Amino acid sequence: MTVLFAQILQQETDLNMIIQTLFSFAFIVYLFYAQRLQSLQMLNQIEATLRRLKKIRDEARGISINAINEVGKPGVDISAKVDRIMEFISIPLTEMDPYGIVDKLDHYLKVNHDIFEAEVKAIAPNAAEVERQNLENLVGLTFELNYIYKAMRHNYLMGKKTMNIYIILQVHMILPLIMQLVESLTVGIQATREGIPIGDSVGPIVAGRLMKDYPKRDISKEMVSAEVPFDGRTLIVMKAKGPGGTVGTPDEAIMTALNEKEGKVKIIIMIDAAGKMEGEPVGAISEGVGAAIGGTGKEKFKIEEITVKYKVPIHAIAIKQGMEHTMAPLVEELAEGAEKAGESVKRIIMDYSQPGDIVIVAGIGNTIGVGQ
């Protein structure tokens, strides 16, 4: 090697020329093709992610089909029907004239929900209600994964077709966020398949613990409530009807309860899972005011509207968790958080109401794996 180098170095001037030419050449190439190289590199990374996403989607589809065959016993091949559901489209409302949009959204969401329910019922005719609700969640997750996959593929192919760095860049920039979203969905597959409580179930757990020894009634669609005596007060405790995977209709339940009591309710306490900030511990409790409910905002609007009408204050209890916990099987910190939140509920009742008052306690969230 050294001999070779020594030989080379004897013709130093020639080599100098060659090296210099090479460098100049590389510089010129880079000057003109840097952007293209960068695009290719980004496209490669998008493609790798896309391939992974496809694998996850296919796996989720397989799990869904197996689950439907197992609990729904359709007796025929349902894979084509599952594929049809996965391609389901739901055309969003126009918001050109926002007047009355909440009622339109309410109607739109109900129709969506009913059709999805009917489709799952059709492919799993022998599933009990609880199993069917869990299947709806499972197929829903598969649907979402498929949608994300298709959207990503669209953008990837668009980028490849145009080789436009700005199109590619936009997809590339959101890749980590997309994979984060995908990860938060995939952890829900096991939970919905087997009916395990998830991070979002903490609200129903708190409510369920308060109401479990008292007679229940159906207060609105997929919602149960119980009147619970507590230190001279009457609590109207409500949650989605478990243990199937549903969020129920908390807005309608609160509206019904308030109307029935003609607004003579001292306070409303809402318990919900809420996103934590980085650095905050999982299962931490925050107390505050306001309608603690996520989702489309339709429920929040309705609850705010009725509480303004009757001038009832809403206390909020948030159980903090990361995006990766919301649909994943409940972690121990959150199970403990739900117990702590139960103490918070009792303290708020003692602090903000007197004996003889009526208090509404609503556990908000998906009640999968949580009875009452």
Add this chain to the structure above:
Amino acid sequence: MMKTHSQGGSAPPVTGITASWVNLAIIVVIGILSLVSLYFGFKSFIEDQITAYTYLLIGALGFAAIGYMLFRGGRPSAQSKMDIPRAEIITTLECPKCNLRRVRDFKQGDYVFKNDEPCTRCDGVMIISRVNRKKEPDKEKKQGVIE
């Protein structure tokens, strides 16, 4: 379309970007050229300082470019650990009469607040008080959390 009523929040960024062969080829070419350039820089230092500095500068820039390419967009991860994950789930049962507590593996059909099985110590019925994921031994140590 799985519905939850959780209120939005932020979550940690996920790195999972793989390096491509294009990247690798460019790095290798620039690396070799930079090395040769540095060599000539040192070689000609005594005779001609201006040429030497030029070579050294080119070599250093080459390595800087490699560093930039390697560390931009995250380190290439060897294998994706993303598939559909399965967690170990445990069920905790409690007897409301004698407060006996028992933990067992989760069975399909278990749900929180279900009246499950007769108590082994008294004539009460055990109620499922918790269904949760088994705590994994702390894999990652806390790295300088600011509280």
